[in-house]
Amino acid sequence: MSGASGVSGVSGVHVTTLRRFNRYFTRRIGVLDDHYLGQDRPLGEARLLYEIGTGASLRELRTRLGLDAGYLSRMVRALEKQGLVRVTVHPADSRLRLAEPTPAGRAELAEQNRRADDLAEGLLRGLTETQRGQLTEAVAVTERLLRLAAITVRPVGAASPDARACLAGYAAELDERFPEGYAATDLVPPERIAALLVAYEEERAVGCGALCAPDAETAEIRHLWVHRDARGLGLGRRLLTGLERVAAERGHRVVRLDTHKVLKEAAAMYRSGGYTEIPAYDDNPHAGYWFEKPLTPAGTGPPGTH
Amino acid sequence: MSGASGVSGVSGVHVTTLRRFNRYFTRRIGVLDDHYLGQDRPLGEARLLYEIGTGASLRELRTRLGLDAGYLSRMVRALEKQGLVRVTVHPADSRLRLAEPTPAGRAELAEQNRRADDLAEGLLRGLTETQRGQLTEAVAVTERLLRLAAITVRPVGAASPDARACLAGYAAELDERFPEGYAATDLVPPERIAALLVAYEEERAVGCGALCAPDAETAEIRHLWVHRDARGLGLGRRLLTGLERVAAERGHRVVRLDTHKVLKEAAAMYRSGGYTEIPAYDDNPHAGYWFEKPLTPAGTGPPGTH
DNA sequence: CATAATCTTTGACTTTAGTCAAGGATTCGC
DNA sequence: GCGAATCCTTGACTAAAGTCAAAGATTATG
Numbered sequence: 001m002s003g004a005s006g007v008s009g010v011s012g013v014h015v016t017t018l019r020r021f022n023r024y025f026t027r028r029i030g031v032l033d034d035h036y037l038g039q040d041r042p043l044g045e046a047r048l049l050y051e052i053g054t055g056a057s058l059r060e061l062r063t064r065l066g067l068d069a070g071y072l073s074r075m076v077r078a079l080e081k082q083g084l085v086r087v088t089v090h091p092a093d094s095r096l097r098l099a100e101p102t103p104a105g106r107a108e109l110a111e112q113n114r115r116a117d118d119l120a121e122g123l124l125r126g127l128t129e130t131q132r133g134q135l136t137e138a139v140a141v142t143e144r145l146l147r148l149a150a151i152t153v154r155p156v157g158a159a160s161p162d163a164r165a166c167l168a169g170y171a172a173e174l175d176e177r178f179p180e181g182y183a184a185t186d187l188v189p190p191e192r193i194a195a196l197l198v199a200y201e202e203e204r205a206v207g208c209g210a211l212c213a214p215d216a217e218t219a220e221i222r223h224l225w226v227h228r229d230a231r232g233l234g235l236g237r238r239l240l241t242g243l244e245r246v247a248a249e250r251g252h253r254v255v256r257l258d259t260h261k262v263l264k265e266a267a268a269m270y271r272s273g274g275y276t277e278i279p280a281y282d283d284n285p286h287a288g289y290w291f292e293k294p295l296t297p298a299g300t301g302p303p304g305t306h
Numbered sequence: 307m308s309g310a311s312g313v314s315g316v317s318g319v320h321v322t323t324l325r326r327f328n329r330y331f332t333r334r335i336g337v338l339d340d341h342y343l344g345q346d347r348p349l350g351e352a353r354l355l356y357e358i359g360t361g362a363s364l365r366e367l368r369t370r371l372g373l374d375a376g377y378l379s380r381m382v383r384a385l386e387k388q389g390l391v392r393v394t395v396h397p398a399d400s401r402l403r404l405a406e407p408t409p410a411g412r413a414e415l416a417e418q419n420r421r422a423d424d425l426a427e428g429l430l431r432g433l434t435e436t437q438r439g440q441l442t443e444a445v446a447v448t449e450r451l452l453r454l455a456a457i458t459v460r461p462v463g464a465a466s467p468d469a470r471a472c473l474a475g476y477a478a479e480l481d482e483r484f485p486e487g488y489a490a491t492d493l494v495p496p497e498r499i500a501a502l503l504v505a506y507e508e509e510r511a512v513g514c515g516a517l518c519a520p521d522a523e524t525a526e527i528r529h530l531w532v533h534r535d536a537r538g539l540g541l542g543r544r545l546l547t548g549l550e551r552v553a554a555e556r557g558h559r560v561v562r563l564d565t566h567k568v569l570k571e572a573a574a575m576y577r578s579g580g581y582t583e584i585p586a587y588d589d590n591p592h593a594g595y596w597f598e599k600p601l602t603p604a605g606t607g608p609p610g611t612h
Numbered sequence: 613c614a615t616a617a618t619c620t621t622t623g624a625c626t627t628t629a630g631t632c633a634a635g636g637a638t639t640c641g642c
Numbered sequence: 643g644c645g646a647a648t649c650c651t652t653g654a655c656t657a658a659a660g661t662c663a664a665a666g667a668t669t670a671t672g
Contacts, residue, residue: 134451138445149429150334374632401639
């Protein structure tokens with residue numbers, strides 16, 4: 001029916017299988033879901049209540065649900081009239097409104113949840129325990145890969161808000177994990193960052209990696225970090241190879257990096273990514289391993305995803 | 307958040323994973339899909355055009371899409387006015403109307419298809435070839451298990467339309483596969499069928515199996531069949547065990563069956579299901595193997611899915 | 613501190629989606 | 643061949659979903 005293989009190099013089998021699944025899934029599960037969750041309530045309101053969850057600003061809801069401001073305003077008002085949510089002014093910015101569920105709203109959310117659980121249970125009840133395990137496994141793999149596929153890695157200014165947010169997240173996490181702690185002042189100052197890549201999952205920054213250029217020959221990778229929510233997807237590796245490509249494009253011939261003794265997974269990733277351990281090249285008090293890897297000149301190999 | 311494990315015996319991990327996936331998938335893919343496929347057209351019309359495909363009766367469309375008759379009638383009329391479909395009277399039954407796409411409609415369908423392909427390709431492009439393979443595999447397993455979970459097996463009168471349709475499908479297929487052919491008159495007449503199970507996938511009969519009772523001691527399984535579209539799901543086994551349970555409930559102590567030399571897969575399934583080959587117990591000209599299996603009395607073991 | 617930008621509300625719409633019931637045209641079942 | 647059932651159409655609605663623009667209240671910015 002549809003073309004066997006596009007110019008993109010994506011095989012037609014994959015496209016066909018994914019499309020068939022998509023059709024099947026949205027038709028069967030999506031429909032059920034909408035029908036049961038909404039129950040006596042218009043779907044829009046049910047979804048809105050769900051997204052409000054334990055509380056959210058209208059602005060957030062507007063972008064998350066992609067709704068018109070006027071439409072949202074009215075729906076929130078409707079939920080408020082039904083006694084399901086309470087709307088307050090944001091304490092710091094009084095242009096913003098915050099919506100949070102009342103006890104009645106929470107009860108309704110719990111009921112929504114119960115029904116969704118029932119739905120899932122009903123589905124699984126038709127399978128043997130072995131099959132349930134297989135389904136869970138397959139579903140987890142699917143989700144992981146779909147998420148990974150949706151993440152884009154882009155170069156970003158080192159002083160941009162997304163970059164700062166990621167670096168702050170990085171520092172905060174290291175401060176937790178390092179016995180000696182980690183201060184924001186331990187970060188490389190923006191002006192010494194030669195390039196910075198940020199990974200975006202649906203416009204949300206979920207990881208970063210910086211490149212410094214101590215000299216023309218050598219590049220140094222620093223602050224490679226992936227947000228907790230996006231771990232286990234293979235994103236660290238993607239950021240790493242992305243940084244290597246940038247370094248190669250800029251004419252560097254070798255890339256080096258260090259990592260803390262505590263971060264065993266990181267060290268393992270570097271080793272399996274072609275890095276070899278070398279003697280200390282600086283006196284970074286947080287470093288426990290130093291690695292380097294020769295770069296193949298830019299232009300070799302296929303163009304990567306950007 | 308949600309209960310760890312319901313009374314149903316379905317573990318909470320499975321429920322949670324499935325729900326999370328459902329949420330993620332419908333939000334991310336479903337939304338995209340609707341948005342792209344519809345384009346300038348209301349979703350309802352786009353979906354209708356899609357379901358019309360190369361042609362379909364309004365009655366079929368109505369049940370497939372679950373629409374109100376009046377609503378459907380008007381939407382079809384709208385598509386007709388836009389020059390996308392043509393409606394004709396069914397040649398055999400002039401109550402029925404057939405809708406088929408005009409060249410313009412076909413062009414629009416092709417465009418829909420192209421966009422859906424693009425969407426899937428765009429998704430897959432973010433993955434390595436290995437990952438694409440993993441995704442395709444995981445997605446296939448998921449679909450297979452979700453389908454299987456949705457199939458119900460019910461006892462049905464041997465003369466009911468569903469039963470007749472299945473038996474006709476069975477006969478037609480055997481006629482194709484047996485070198486000596488198979489006539490509808492080779493089927494067991496309805497009055498000699500003691501019980502008949504039909505498997506339903508969303509109200510469509512996709513498999514059957516009959517039970518005869520030559521004597522109080524012995525039950526005989528016949529006409530076990532699964533529709534092509536529903537093969538590879540493990541449905542044959544489910545019908546088989548269902549029939550065995552019915553036989554046990556009726557007090558039979560042994561169940562027997564035969565199968566054609568050509569149907570190697572069937573023989574393999576019987577063997578792995580606890581059947582042992584025995585000498586011919588009748589002179590069925592189509593039989594090549596004869597099997598039997600002792601039954602454990604009813605009431606033993608957990609109650610099964612009905 | 614004026615001006616621009618942001619966030620929300622409100623009024624006035626339109627479009628989509630869907631329901632219900634009456635009735636005409638056929639076909640089925642006895 | 644007659645009544646029941648089936649399939650479709652039409653009229654008359656309702657509710658949900660969504661759009662657009664104007665305007666009020668704040669907050670950011672040069």
